[in-house]
Amino acid sequence: MTMTAHSTTMPHGGHRSHSLLARLRLGLTVRRERRRLAELDDAALRDIGVSRDQARAEAERPLWDVPAYWRG
Template sequence: MAQVSTNIRAARDLGNAGVVKRILLGLSAARQRRQLIELDDRQLRDIGLTAEEARAEARRPVWDVPQNWLR
């Protein structure tokens, strides 16, 4: 619940510009997640992920972006 309230506060603090920023960040995350799922096992090992971790990341919703992106 704390995560949700933090996200709501962050979005409210950003105002209208924040809404646009959040949409763009979500689209960027979605694109990166699509690219991540296309990596082969060797490439995933290079970045320290397993295939299951990559699939889990790819399944995250578009609005679920890392908190450090919102700063």
């Protein structure tokens, strides 16, 4: 069985999107990525083209507020 953050592939070839495990993994990933973004220094933020205010706004978004394509 192959697992991704977006869906679970079942051994018989079917897909079960949005399983509890997949949602948990996505939530943990989102939290970790947003925390890391907020911790970047100003030079690193400039390198990726993000302002301090943009980084802060992204870090403050609710856990469930992610792009639809992340949810599978």
